Amino acid sequence: MDTALLSLIVIVALALIFDFINGFHDTANAIATSVATKVLTPAQAIAMAAVLNVVGALAGTAVAKTISKDIIPQDYATLHLVGATLVSAIVWNLFTWWKGLPSSSSHALVFSMVGAGVAAGGWGIIIPKGVQKTLTGLVTSPALGFIVPILLFLLISWLVLRWMKPRVVTRTFRTLQIFSAAFMAFSHGGNDAQKTMGIITFALAAYTGTKIETVPLWVILSAAAAMGAGTAVGGWRIIKTMGFKVVDLKPVDGFIAETGAALIIDGASRLGIPVSTTHTISTAIMGVGTTKGFRKVKWQVAGRIVQAWIYTIPVCIALGWLVHKAILAFI
Template sequence: MPDIPFLLVAVVGIALVFDFTNGAHDSANAIATIVSTKVLSPLAAVCMAGALNLLGAFLGTAVAHTIGSGIVRPEVVAGSQGVVLAALLGAIFWNLLTWYWGLPSSSSHALVGGLIGAAIAYGGFGAPSYGSIAAKVLLPLVLSPLAGFFSGYALMVILSWMVRRATPRRVNFLFKKLQILSSAFMATSHGLNDAQKTMGIITLALVIFGEIPEMTVPFWVKLSCALSMGLGTACGGWKIVKTMGHKIFKLEPIHGFAAETAAAAVICGASALGAPISTTHTISTTVIGVGASKRLSAVRWGVAGRLVVAWVMTIPAAAVVAAICYEALSLTGIAR
């Protein structure tokens, strides 16, 4: 049996690996449209997204508290250091698999599914906090894509009416400038919501191991999670950029501005409520909404259908893998 400090270090390290895969998988959402419309180069967009993710990570902790104490009952899992480790392994597996397929599924829901599966494997079906999961995860799972779609659709209709008399060249010039602001807004909102999720699970681990008395996120946890996510953005998000920026709907600067602005507004609202929503779901559906405002045939609905399948599968798939990982850790004596 490894000693507790060593296992805690391993859990924190694996959590930061998850945050890195989250960056590779999800942080591209903040820059996909601005890269695909050639407003900024990939390098400039990555640098901007990384800096603003870092800023967003320090703007609140409501989502971290939901992940740390609103998915599983802390008093039930307090006796097992293996729960968090198994949850992370399940989430990382699903992140890497969907990254390999180029599908923008939800790292957030992979983490939630991992926590649920590992907690059930350890403490039975009474371990998850079903009321909180329903209110803070499942309801936003349905509402945030709908809000993204209708927000993107409505904003694009408004913008189209506002520029109806302008020449296409002037519209492109104007929105190339404005899209820098909308992408910055999106990157900041992404840090505000997504960077907090790994903060929450590391803080939960610190509570379980008795290193801190309550769910208060330490500064070093905020900083390390924000940096890990930014590094992931720089290293691995380009498959998702391609899907988000080209395969769903061919974007122009005005479309990118509408999608980013609408998505960032939805994400900021959810963050204020402590709901760990998927930035992937939100930006995907705003892109679809923007495309549908032009004409329904402009959206490649086959690709959109594949995204929905990945979304539906994420929580149960990650939960099953995490439960298997917990049983494997129990057999080796690491989990108890």
């Protein structure tokens, strides 16, 4: 087996490990609210999220094409660059998981890729349009995540809640929240698993020396399976932060937060915008919390989450750069 093929196999394995870690790191995105409101048991929520993450991952490839073509041109693709990207993103994901912080796996991957790209060929090889698309998602997804659930709450309050008795509201939205959690899991798989598809496609371009326009079927299936397996393992540290430490949730709150976040994520996936599902559901939970009064949201915990967001971009750029330089130094 030649060295290049062996390197490709190692990189594909690393990419699937990243996808697996992404699955258990971001399990909280899909199930934290339904577990916190006791609509689903943890086991039920994880099983449902695992299946629907896979289904979502099979639903499209627009985000995968953004990762594989729009951050760094495939002409500059090397296996060293892809390897450095994945190692950097995995390190950051594991660190934030250990700390229990819901950071963005998406932005960890994209900006690790930027850092490795700069190390490989300077800032000139970075495609501004692709990075701008990612930064647009970085800004708009949490903003919309905060605003949309507030608007949904006002709409549902006007249409439904003011006519229903509290007991009926709880019973009705306990059922509806199962569907909103399922939609959230589907949208999570549809956006997050595609990043791994994109990075593997980028690695294939590096190995073959040709441009690859379509994501191969085996890449789609393997990324979907890795995401589902990681989700099945679950990330209980982050579930605890997301579901229990930000705001006390009722079934109607969980339904609104999940529905609002899932609509935003699904829309971004269709537009090929890699967004952070973590950012979106986090701010959706905060948005719902503010409808009960600003004091109901534990802003200190929210502040720690925001810190993780802010650190992700510069840390991952630096990590990607350092790992790429380290790889070149040791080969």
